Amino acid sequence: MGAKLENGVVISNDQIAKDIYSMFIKAPNIANSVEMPGQFINLYPKEKHTILPRPISICEVDSKEETIRVVYQVVGDGTGQFAKLKREDEIQVSGPIGNGFDISGDHREHLLVGGGVGVPPLLELSKRLKGNVTVVLGFRDEPYLIEDFEKYGAKVYVATESGKHGSKGNVLDILKQEDIKIDMAYSCGPKPMLKALNSWCQEKDIPVQVSLEERMACGIGVCVGCVCKKKDSGNKDGWSYKKTCTDGPVFMGSDVIWDE
Amino acid sequence: MGAKLENGVVISNDQIAKDIYSMFIKAPNIANSVEMPGQFINLYPKEKHTILPRPISICEVDSKEETIRVVYQVVGDGTGQFAKLKREDEIQVSGPIGNGFDISGDHREHLLVGGGVGVPPLLELSKRLKGNVTVVLGFRDEPYLIEDFEKYGAKVYVATESGKHGSKGNVLDILKQEDIKIDMAYSCGPKPMLKALNSWCQEKDIPVQVSLEERMACGIGVCVGCVCKKKDSGNKDGWSYKKTCTDGPVFMGSDVIWDE
C-alpha cells in the first residue's frame, strides 16, 4: 500500500515508566495502511536544529479510532521533544514503513522475546497471533506494558537486570529455565540479545524472526544509510547489504550475518 | 551599574496592533538597574537554530513590580518566537544596555519624534521628562501606544503613511505644519527619518538626540559588529567607529556621520 505522510494529532502522551512514554497519535491514512505488526513510523521532531526523523515502532494500531500507539524512551534531543507534546499538538508522521513480522504461517506456539524499547512492537504482534503466545521480556530495572500483554491473553515472563522486578537476569536465562513450547520465535531488542536468542533457537532448530535496529537518516528507503548484512549470493562473500528500514526491520535470524 | 543576565518571567504578552506585541517581563535585577530611558535589553530566542540575542528597547520599567515592558514587531524568526511566549514562560534577558537619552539638562520644551518600532523607547522617556512634552509619531498604517503617551500628559500628533489614522504623511510634515516650541528634540526610528529630522533641527538650531539601530551580534559591546560613524578626531577623515550597542544607541544628531 505504501507509506503515507501526514500531520498526526496527539491524542494522549503519558509517562508510563522512568523515561518511557506512551503516545497515541491520530493519523488515519497511516493507521489504515498498517499491514504487519513490526512495521514502524517516522516521527519528525519540530525544533529546527533536529532535521532527521526518528524511527519508532508501531506498538498498537486501532483502525476504528484511526490511531497509532507508540511507546518510546527519552534518550536524546528528538525523543525529548516528543515527550513535551500535549493533547491536540500536531506532529508530522510518515509510515507505515518496512517488512514486519510474518504471521501468515500456521504456527500455534509462539514465543515473543523483547528487550527494552524492543518490547513495544511485540504488543501488536501478540494481538494478531493465533494460538498460544508466550512473551519473555527483559528490562534494566522497571518493566512496562506487562498488563497490556496479559490483557490480550499472553503468558508473560519478566527479567530485569537489577532483579527489582520478575527474575534477576536476562531473557535467555528465562528461556533456559522454563520449558516453553515453541513453533516460531519473534524478537526485538538490543543486538546482543538478538544474537544470543538466534544461537539458542538454532540449537533447538526453532525458526526465529528478528527485528533489527540501525542508525537511519531518511527512514523511508532512500539514503541507504541503514543497511545490514543479509546472507545471499549478492557478493563473493555470500552476503549483500539490505536496507533495515524497508527491506527489514524484520529478517529471519538465519539470514542475518551476526559477526559484528 | 552594568548589565545583568537573568531568566525573566513573562507576566503578559498581548497583541496590541497588527504584528505588534506588548510584553511585560519580570526581571528584578535588570529592572532595578535601568539608568536612562532609551536603554535596551537583549532577548534570547529559545529555539536552538536561532543563536543571537534580539535587541529590543525598554518601553517602560516598573521598579516596584520589577518588570520591563517591551513593545515589539514580529518581523522574523526571533520575534516570531517571542510572540508565542505565554504568561509564566521563562526567557533569558540581558540588560540594561547602552547610553540612553540624556535628560540631565534643564530643558523645558521637549519634542519626541518616533517612527514605527522606534516609538516604544520614547514612552519611558516621556514619563521621565520634566516640562512640556510633545510627541510626534509616524506609522505605516496602524498607530499604537497613543493612549499610553497621553496618560502621561504628552501632547500627541500622529501621522500615517496610508492616512488611515492621524494626518496622512510623515512626522516631518507635522513638524513643518505645527508650531511646536522645542528646547531639545529626541528621536528613534528609521534612519531616513532620523536624518531628515536632524537636518530640520540643525536649520532651527535645536539640539537633537537620536537613537540609532544597527545589526548586532553580541548586543553587549563585545563583537564590534554594530558600529556607527561618530565625528571625532579618531582618524584623518574626522570620525571613528563607535559601538551602537554600548557607546549608543543614543547620540547627539550633530555627532553622527549621516552620509550613507
Added chain:
Amino acid sequence: MNNKLDLSVDIAGVTLKNPITTASGTFAPREFAQFMDLSELGGVIVKGIANVPWEGNPTPRVAETYGGMLNAVGLQNPGVDYFIEHDLPYLEKSGTKIIVNIAGRTIEDYCEVVEKLADTNVDLLELNISCPNVKEGGIGFGTSPEMAAKVTREVKAHSRQPLIVKLSPNVTDIVEIAQAVAEAGADGLSLINTLVGMKIDVNSKKAVLANKIGGFSGPAIKPVAVRMVYQVAQAVDLPIIGLGGIMTGEDAAEFILAGADAISVGTASFANPRACIDIKEELINYMNKHGFKTIKEIQDAFKG
C-alpha cells in the same frame, strides 16, 4: 500554481519545467512517488552510479548534527547496467528530466558509465568528482584544478549528453576549480557537494560513523554553499545548479539570487519527504510576492 509564471529554466540546452531538482543520493524515485507526483519536479538527479556495483561502507553510515547530518554511505550503488535495466524504465515514465550522477574511482570508470548511458534517454549527466580516486592515491579528483580538468575533458569526450560537473567545496579556491572545469569543456556546474565533518559520541567515546569522517550536509552548511555559488557565478559563464542546505522556497530564491539557474533539494527531503514540492510552492509564492515572472528575473534582481 500561477499561470502567468514561467518557471522553466535551461540547463546546457535541456529545458527543465521548473528549477527544482533532487540532489544525488537523497532521492529515490519509487520511494518518493509515494509522497508526490514526480512530474511536478524540474528534474530527478539519481544517486551516484558507477560502472560496477559498489558495496559502500560499514555502518553506522549516518549521524545527525546541529542543523545538519553526516553520511558515509560510500557511494553504495548497483552499477550502471542494473540502473539501465531496472531504474531507467521507471524514470522514463515519470514525466520529468532524468539526470544521472556518475561515480568513479578512475577516469576509465567514469567513461565506461557515460558510454553506457549514451544510448539511453538520460537527459543530463552530473559528474561527481568528490569520489576518492584510486589511481592518484585517494585524493579526490575535485581537489586539484589539473585533475578536475583532466577528468572533465576525458569524460566529456566519451559522453553524448551535456555534462554538468559537481564540485567539492573542500578546497582552498573553488573558483580556480570551476574555471579549470569550464575550460575543460563542462556544460554546467553543480555546487556544492558535502563538506567533510566528524562527530564523536561522548558517551561511547567513539566516532559515530564507522568511517569516522563523512559528508556534511543540511541547512547548517548553506552559507558556505551560497558563498561558493556566488563566487563561481561571478567568475564562470556556465549554468549552475545550486545546492547545499536548501530547506524552503526562500532558500531556493537565495541561491538563484546568488547566481544559480536551478537548485537541488538534498537533506531537506529527509526532514520532509514532500520538501521538493513544498519548496516549489514557496518559491512560487515568493515570486508572486515580489512580482517575478521568470527565474531569470530573480537572478537579475540581485543587487550585490
Added chain:
Amino acid sequence: MNNKLDLSVDIAGVTLKNPITTASGTFAPREFAQFMDLSELGGVIVKGIANVPWEGNPTPRVAETYGGMLNAVGLQNPGVDYFIEHDLPYLEKSGTKIIVNIAGRTIEDYCEVVEKLADTNVDLLELNISCPNVKEGGIGFGTSPEMAAKVTREVKAHSRQPLIVKLSPNVTDIVEIAQAVAEAGADGLSLINTLVGMKIDVNSKKAVLANKIGGFSGPAIKPVAVRMVYQVAQAVDLPIIGLGGIMTGEDAAEFILAGADAISVGTASFANPRACIDIKEELINYMNKHGFKTIKEIQDAFKG
C-alpha cells in the same frame, strides 16, 4: 566544583587552570566581567591586535544564519600600543592567563606586534594567519603551506612567548598546513578559525553583509572543526586548542576526545554571556559521570 578533579592543562609550557579559553574576537574582558568572574577561566584570548589601529569594514558586519552567524568585522582593533596601555593592565588583574591573538597584513606587521609584547606579562601568543595579506595580493597566509610556514618562522624568531598558530579551515588539506607550521617552529595550534559564508536577504535582494562574504561560526560548523582537530591531532605532535561551534560541556568533551588539549568558546558567548562558565560546569559534570579525573584521561579515552 569537585576537589578530586584536576582540570589543568599544559599548553606549550604554560599551565591553564582549566581548558576553557575565550575565542578571539568573541570576548571582551570588561564586558564579560559583568556576567562572570574572569579568574574562573583557563585563559582569555583577546581579539586580534595589529601593529597599528585598524578601522575594519563598513556595516552591516554581522548576520545570523541557521545555527550560526557571519561576521565581517574586518579585524577592527585599536592597535598594540593602545592594547598594552589600556587593556593589558586590566587583564593582569583578572587572575587568568593572557593569550593575545595577533593580526597582520604583512610579516613585518606581525613581528612588530610580538616584539612589543615581548616585554609584557602576556602568557601566550596566538597568530591569526587567516588575515588577508597585502604583500602577496590578498591571499591569506593560512591557505598555503609555504606562506604559513614562512610567517610562523619569522614571527617565532621575533617572539618571546610561546607561539600558537591559528589555522584557517578554508583549505583543501588542513594537515599539510598544520605540518608546515609545526616544522616552522610553532609551539601549538588553534583550530579552527571561521569558514567563509554568505547570506542574501531575499527581500532586499542584497548580501546581508556590507562586505558580502564573511566568517562563518557557531554550532553549525562544529562537525568541520571536530574533523580537523581529529585529523591534525593524528598527524602533528603539538598541543591543540580546539574550537568551532562549542556550545556545551559535551561539545567541549567531543573536541578533547578528538585530540584537543584545551578549547575556546566563541559564538556561544553571544548566545549566552555566561557560556564559558556553563560549559566549564557541564564539562565537570561530564567528567564526574564518566569517572574522568583529568583532561588527559578524556583524551586518552577516545576509541577511534
